[in-house]
Amino acid sequence: MENTVIVISRQVGSGGDEIAHKLSELINMPVYDKQKIVELAKERGISENLFDGLEEHPTSSLLYSLVIGLKNGSKVSSPFHTDNVFGVQANIIRNLADSGSCIFLGRCADYILREHNDLTNVYIWASDEFRVNRVMNQIGLTHTEAVDYISRIDKRRRSYYDFYTSKAWGDIENYDLTINPEKIGIDKSAQLIVEYVNSKIC
Numbered sequence: 001m002e003n004t005v006i007v008i009s010r011q012v013g014s015g016g017d018e019i020a021h022k023l024s025e026l027i028n029m030p031v032y033d034k035q036k037i038v039e040l041a042k043e044r045g046i047s048e049n050l051f052d053g054l055e056e057h058p059t060s061s062l063l064y065s066l067v068i069g070l071k072n073g074s075k076v077s078s079p080f081h082t083d084n085v086f087g088v089q090a091n092i093i094r095n096l097a098d099s100g101s102c103i104f105l106g107r108c109a110d111y112i113l114r115e116h117n118d119l120t121n122v123y124i125w126a127s128d129e130f131r132v133n134r135v136m137n138q139i140g141l142t143h144t145e146a147v148d149y150i151s152r153i154d155k156r157r158r159s160y161y162d163f164y165t166s167k168a169w170g171d172i173e174n175y176d177l178t179i180n181p182e183k184i185g186i187d188k189s190a191q192l193i194v195e196y197v198n199s200k201i202c
Contacts, residue, residue, distance in 0.1 A: 004029075004101040004118045004197060007110040009161075009169070012153040013131030013138075013146075015181045015189070016124035020105050022190035027197075032096055033105040040092050046085055086164055106157065110174065111165040120197050123175040124189070130182045 006023065010016020017033070024031045038048050090112045096102055097113050104113075110121040128150075135146040161169035172178055177196050181189040 003097075004120070005097045005104070005109075005113055005116050006102075006120045006122060006193065006197065007104045007106075007113065008122045008124060009106055009110060009175070010124035011126065011131060011170075012150050012157070013135040014124045014126040015134065015186050017105060018186045019124055019179075019181060019189045019193070020103055022186055023193055024103055026190055026194055027101075029101050029103050031103045031105060032093070032107075032109075034107060037089055037092055037107060041085075041088055044088055046088055108161055108164050111161075111167065118200075120177065120193070120200065121175045122193055123170065123172070123178045124181065125170070125178065126180050126182045 006029070008016055008020045008023075010019075020031050020033075023029070042048070086108075089107060093104065093107060093109050093112050096104075097109075097116055104110075110119070113119050128147075131150055132143060132146045135141060135149055136143060139146070139149070141149060158169040161167070167174055177193065179189050179192060184192070
């Protein structure tokens with residue numbers, strides 16, 4: 001799998017994060033999620049608070065970026081527009097993809113890398129009941145809290161993706177493979193991705 005890139009987009013509570021890390025074990029590829037990309041961005045002078053603002057309220061407003069940083073008690077050392085923050089993130093993602101085979105979790109990486117020669121876009125989804133039960137068990141929320149949490153995070157991901165890509169998050173036309181792990185589980189879902197990628201190589 002020379003310079004193969006897999007991007008996994010997922011509904012909250014669907015098991016997408018677990019599938020990505022299981023996939024990483026199966027094919028020995030690093031996984032880059034939000035936290036790892038934020039750590040790399042910090043090296044370029046961008047605070048994590050600006051990334052939070054980027055997701056919560058996609059906008060190109062410089063004032064908004066500055067306010068987000070100040071509200072969270074951090075010093076904003078550079079006048080980054082949120083568009084510029086996204087641009088730095090995009091450059092980090094491209095550099096990682098050019099450096100070797102890897103897996104990305106979200107971050108609009110499917111759009112950013114849309115011209116990459118060996119890209120596989122995967123979307124992980126599941127029923128509301130499955131997702132609610134997972135969130136309740138994993139985070140320790142009540143049923144009502146879990147429903148609210150899922151709605152809030154899905155809305156944020158949809159807004160973030162739609163704003164920066166001008167495409168619709170969750171639209172099956174954006175993906176090569178869609179998987180519901182509800183019936184086959186995490187391990188078999190990861191194996192299914194491996195089989196799909198291998199079939200493309202052959």
